[in-house]
Amino acid sequence: MAQNVNPFSSTQNTPTKAAEEKQSLPKDNHAVSKRLQKELMVLMMNTEQGVSAFPEGENLFKWIGTITGPRDTVYAGLTYKLTLEFPHSYPYSAPIVRFATPCFHPNVDTGGNICLDILKDKWSALYDVRTILLSIQSLLSEPNNESPLNLEAAELWNNQTKYKKYLMEEYHRAFDRAQNNCNQQDS
Secondary structure, eight states: OOOOOOTTOOOOOOHHHHHHHHHHHHHHHHHHHHHHHHHHHHHHTOOOTTEEEEEETTEEEEEEEEEEBOTTSTTBTOEEEEEEEOOTTTTSSOOEEEESSOOOBTTBOTTOBBOOGGGTTTOOTTOOHHHHHHHHHHHHHSOOTTSOSOHHHHHHTTOHHHHHHHHHHHHHHHHHHHHHHHHHHHO
16 A cells, blocks of 8 residues: 655665655755745846845745835835745745735735735745735735735725825834834844
8 A cells, every 4th residue: 555755754774764864855955946946037137126035045935025015005105024934845835925015005914924815825836036026016906805815904994095194104113113123133
C-alpha cells in the first residue's frame, strides 16, 4: 500500500530517508529560488508605477514590497511597505504577506494581516509577486466590507471625508512613531 510521506518531515530516522531528504530539499529550494529570481527580474523591468519589491538582504525567501496608494482614492500619495515570506513550497503555496507600515483599511488588522482571497483559498501557482502587490494596491480602493478585519475602518468607509481624515491622522502618527524610533536608535 502506498503512503503519503512529507519529504520535509523527519519522523522516520532511517539513514536512507535522511539521505533522500537532503537530496530533495536543495533541489526544491533551487526551483523556488530560480522562480523568485525570475520574478525579481520581472519586477526590476516593471514599468508600472506604484509597486516594487526586493529581497530583504541576502535571503531570497524574505522580501520587502512597496505599494503606493491608487490615484483618485483616499490612499493617493501614501506609500506602504509590506513583508513577503515565501514558503519552500512556493508557488504552490501562497507567501505570507503583511503590511509593515500600519495601514488603516477594512481588510487589514492592526498586526498588518491582510484579508485577501488570493492570499488564502483562491491562491494559484500562476500568481507572482507583481500580481500580489497589484491586488493589494487594488484592495486599497475597493475593500471587501463583507469580510472586515478592521470594523472601525469598515464602518467609516462609506463616509470618505471622515475616512480620509482618520486615515491621514493614523498614517502620519505611524510615520512620526517610526521617525522617533529611528532618532532614538541613532542617539
